[in-house]
Amino acid sequence: MSLHPLFSVIRRRPFSFKWMLPATLAGLIVLFWCLGHWLGKAWTQARSHSDAAGGPPVPAGTVSGPALESTAVADAVTAASTAALLESTLLNLRKIPRGRGFLARLAEARLITDLARLSTPQLLALVDALLEEGGTDAEEMAGRLLGPVLLARDPAGVWIWLRDGAGTGGETRLRFLSGTGAVFAAWAARDPAAALEAWDREAMPLVRSGKLDGAGFAAIFRNWGASRPETALEAARQISDPTMRASAAEGLAASLAKMFENEPSSWPPDAAELINRVLAFSGDKASAGLGDLVKGRLRHEEPREVAAWADRLEMSPEQKTILSKAVADQWMKKDPPAAADWYLSRFPEEDSTAKAEALERIIRQWTRVDDNSRIRGNTSAPDPAAASDWLNAQGLGPASQDAMTALARAWGQAREPEAAVAWARALPDETARARAMEAVTEEIRQRFPNDWTRFVQP
Numbered sequence: 349m350s351l352h353p354l355f356s357v358i359r360r361r362p363f364s365f366k367w368m369l370p371a372t373l374a375g376l377i378v379l380f381w382c383l384g385h386w387l388g389k390a391w392t393q394a395r396s397h398s399d400a401a402g403g404p405p406v407p408a409g410t411v412s413g414p415a416l417e418s419t420a421v422a423d424a425v426t427a428a429s430t431a432a433l434l435e436s437t438l439l440n441l442r443k444i445p446r447g448r449g450f451l452a453r454l455a456e457a458r459l460i461t462d463l464a465r466l467s468t469p470q471l472l473a474l475v476d477a478l479l480e481e482g483g484t485d486a487e488e489m490a491g492r493l494l495g496p497v498l499l500a501r502d503p504a505g506v507w508i509w510l511r512d513g514a515g516t517g518g519e520t521r522l523r524f525l526s527g528t529g530a531v532f533a534a535w536a537a538r539d540p541a542a543a544l545e546a547w548d549r550e551a552m553p554l555v556r557s558g559k560l561d562g563a564g565f566a567a568i569f570r571n572w573g574a575s576r577p578e579t580a581l582e583a584a585r586q587i588s589d590p591t592m593r594a595s596a597a598e599g600l601a602a603s604l605a606k607m608f609e610n611e612p613s614s615w616p617p618d619a620a621e622l623i624n625r626v627l628a629f630s631g632d633k634a635s636a637g638l639g640d641l642v643k644g645r646l647r648h649e650e651p652r653e654v655a656a657w658a659d660r661l662e663m664s665p666e667q668k669t670i671l672s673k674a675v676a677d678q679w680m681k682k683d684p685p686a687a688a689d690w691y692l693s694r695f696p697e698e699d700s701t702a703k704a705e706a707l708e709r710i711i712r713q714w715t716r717v718d719d720n721s722r723i724r725g726n727t728s729a730p731d732p733a734a735a736s737d738w739l740n741a742q743g744l745g746p747a748s749q750d751a752m753t754a755l756a757r758a759w760g761q762a763r764e765p766e767a768a769v770a771w772a773r774a775l776p777d778e779t780a781r782a783r784a785m786e787a788v789t790e791e792i793r794q795r796f797p798n799d800w801t802r803f804v805q806p
Contacts, residue, residue: 425473433470434477437463441485456492464497468505471498476513495530503535504542510560511550528555528564533571540572544583552592565592566599573603577622581629597630601637608644624662631664638667642674651679655690668694673709680713684731685738688714692742700747707742708750711735715758732758736771744780752780756787765792765803 437459444455463471471493478490498506510531528551535543547565554560572580580603584596604626607619616622623641630637645654658671672694679687688710695702714735736755739748759768768791772784785804793800 425469429470430473430477433466433474434481437474437478437489438481438486441489444485460489460492460497463493464501468498468502472505472509499530499534503531503538504546507531507535507546507550511554528560528562529567532564533567536568536571537575540568540575540580541583543568544572562591562595566595566602569596569599570602573600573626574606577603577607577626581622581626584629594633597633600626601630601633602640604637605640605644608641608648612648620657620661627661627663627667638671639674642671642678646675646678651675651682651687652690655679676710677713680710684714684734688738704747704750707739707748708754711739711751711754711758714738715755732764733767733771740775744775744777748780749783752784753787756784756791759788759791763795765796765800768792769803 440459444459445452463474466474475490475493475498478486478493494506510528532543532547532551535546547568551560551564555562569580569584572583577600580600584593584600587593587596604623607623608615626637642654642658645657649657655675658675661671663671672691676687676691679690691710692703692706695706697703715732732755735758739751739755742748744752756768756772759765759771765788768788769785772781772788775781775784789800789804792803796803
């Protein structure tokens with residue numbers, strides 16, 4: 349039989365796209381069914397292996413398996429029950445596909461969800477067993493159980509576990525909790541007064557003996573200040589120990605930015621007064637908090653508004669300098685000339701040292717390329733030409749030498765050696781021209797070591 353008539357039929361019936369969507373959906377359904385079947389089979393095999401070994405069944409989540417409450421070990425923690433639970437957990441870990449692909453993350457999430465149904469004592473005993481077992485998989489699972497599960501559920505219980513292990517396994521435990529800061533930060537988010545009481549009564553002796561770190565104290569006030577700043581400030585005032593008082597001040601200062609994280613309608617009406625009180629208490633510990641404070645407001649207000657608001661705060665000269673830098677750095681990303689004018693105006697003309705530092709900082713920030721912006725896809729180059737026009741308008745002199753060096757580096761980063769040389773040679777002042785040419789030449793020599801001379805020849 350000839351195939352020619354068959355091909356004739358196919359040519360007369362062209363392909364229809366109306367079946368593509370149903371066919372695609374059907375294919376996806378089959379794919380996910382196969383995926384679920386494969387994962388279920390893996391857990392069933394691990395479960396049967398555990399049963400054969402005499403241990404308890406693996407946690408809930410097996411195919412058609414009963415809930416964890418009916419299959420896990422009893423709430424009472426014993427050495428035998430913990431060993432059996434460790435064995436089943438390690439079996440399941442070995443069944444997880446290698447790497448960090450979709451299947452591996454899905455299987456790991458399923459295991460963590462199942463283990464999260466255990467009681468806090470059971471989970472802490474399992475974490476101890478995993479840490480003692482060692483190995484990358486076991487230690488990573490211990491960390492994931494401690495952070496997203498246990499600290500979110502029962503930070504007070506985690507503290508007891510950490511306290512009782514201090515001096516024996518405390519160093520290993522601390523490593524997976526990022527120090528006491530993670531424990532007391534989670535606790536303070538729920539009950540800061542109880543966290544502070546536990547710190548004073550139980551943690552401080554261990555800190556003084558060198559068995560635990562002191563990061564938890566600042567974490568308490570960082571979270572307490574974010575939720576109830578007035579109460580936290582009053583509690584901090586009662587601290588007599590200078591070191592602990594400074595740590596509380598640092599935590600309170602870091603909490604300032606929390607006031608402006610959300611929409612302006614949620615901002616406290618007396619924010620400026622409260623900030624003034626915290627700044628007066630925190631002193632030089634407020635540096636990090638001031639920077640974050642500005643970032644929060646700049647998400648919702650124009651830079652000029654934020655600058656005017658910042659000027660109304662009651663700050664020490666050091667705090668004013670820190671806040672001015674934070675405002676200018678953020679403002680520079682939106683309107684460099686306006687930000688540069690505002691920042692330079694903060695320094696008296698007769699203070700040549702301060703002016704020189706300000707000019708150099710302005711040029712560096714103006715021509716800076718943010719690596720994070722590049723990662724996000726913003727590959728815009730710095731604009732040394734606009735920065736050089738602004739710097740020339742300020743009048744070049746001894747105070748602008750460091751700024752010109754920074755500008756020469758910016759030309760090099762922009763990989764525009766001809767433009768850099770043209771800028772330097774166009775400067776009207778002979779001394780400034782010589783200094784700029786020296787800085788540009790050095791930058792070009794570093795950027796183009798093989799043929800740098802051709803760019804600077806007369």
